[in-house]
Amino acid sequence: MNRYLVVTGGTVSKKVLETVLSDYDFQKIIACDKGLEICQECDILPDLVIGDFDSAKTDIVASYREKTEFLDLDTHKDFTDTHVAISYILEQEIRPDEVILVGATGTRMDHTLANIGLLKQFAEFGISAYLIDEHNRITMTAHQxxxxxxxxxxxxxxxxxxxxxxxxxxxxxxxxxxxxxxxxxxxxxxxxxxxxxxxxxxxxxxxxxxxxxxx
Incomplete structure (x- = not known):
């Protein structure tokens, strides 16, 4: 199965990320902005880093600059970093069969609701996608x-x-x-x-x- 992992900037514990990595095999890992911090904590090298980097620590971002690919975004943009990551995934010539997102929920309820809403894009393409945190696994579907x-x-x-x-x-x-x-x-x-x-x-x-x- 072609499966992607997106690590974004909400609440995500080391335990959750390590559990996800042990439970699933991923063909590509994308980190969004502050999600890079938990990647460093878990010693993960993403295949792609996306963000305007208004929330990630400057030294951590700098330490990854020469190690992997970056997609730098303007701070004054229309869409969130997570939204851009999803658009990037859906633009791939070969789309994944499944996408797991961690760090997509947390104390920012606006971001949590927006990220749940972004699952609509995957549902419309028939791609299985899940937001996983310490308490929930969330998906959206347009079929059985x-x-x-x-x-x-x-x-x-x-x-x-x-x-x-x-x-x-x-x-x-x-x-x-x-x-x-x-x-x-x-x-x-x-x-x-x-x-x-x-x-x-x-x-x-x-x-x-x-x-x-x-x-």
């Missing part, structure tokens, strides 16, 4: 999705990203469903649990956010 049972995540929540997600059918969950409509602004899809080894999520139209949570 399979959730595998794991000790790492107890709850599975479904939230519509579009005005509504129609014809939702759930199999393998504590709360199964047939032909359900999930509407934006409602919470009916929150805190479900798997009772089978795999849970199947199918729906007819819309974009669906799937959040697996530890606690």
């Amino acid at each position: 999705h399979i959730v595998k049972r794991t000790d790492a995540y107890r709850y599975v929540s479904l939230l519509p990203y579009t005005e509504q997600v129609t014809g939702v059918t759930l199999q393998g969950f504590y709360y199964n469903a047939q032909g359900l409509t999930l509407k934006l602004g409602e919470s009916i899809g929150v805190s479900n649990e798997l009772i089978a080894e795999c849970g199947l999520i199918e729906f007819e139209s819309g974009l669906l956010i799937v959040i697996e949570s530890r606690d």
Whole structure:
């Protein structure tokens, strides 16, 4: 599988990044701005570094300058560093099958919500993409999705990203469903649990956010 890792500038612990690196094989690693700091802490050499570097420590950025490729951005830009990284990925001649993003959530709720929204671009191209932090694994899908049972995540929540997600059918969950409509602004899809080894999520139209949570 052709898989990319994006390490961006939100909250990411050394434990989370090292776990992701041990659980997955990556063909390319991209660091965005302050994400370079945790890369240094974990002794990771990204294949590409993207950013305007308004938040990363100057000495750390300088130490990577001659080691790898840089895409320098203007501080006064229209899009976030993470957005530019996603655009770069989608512009590749051979796009990845899967993208993992760490550091995409944290105390900046504006950045967290924007990064969840950026998953829409991957969903529309049929690329699996996940935001992973210490407590959650988040994806967005425009088609059916399979959730595998794991000790790492107890709850599975479904939230519509579009005005509504129609014809939702759930199999393998504590709360199964047939032909359900999930509407934006409602919470009916929150805190479900798997009772089978795999849970199947199918729906007819819309974009669906799937959040697996530890606690």
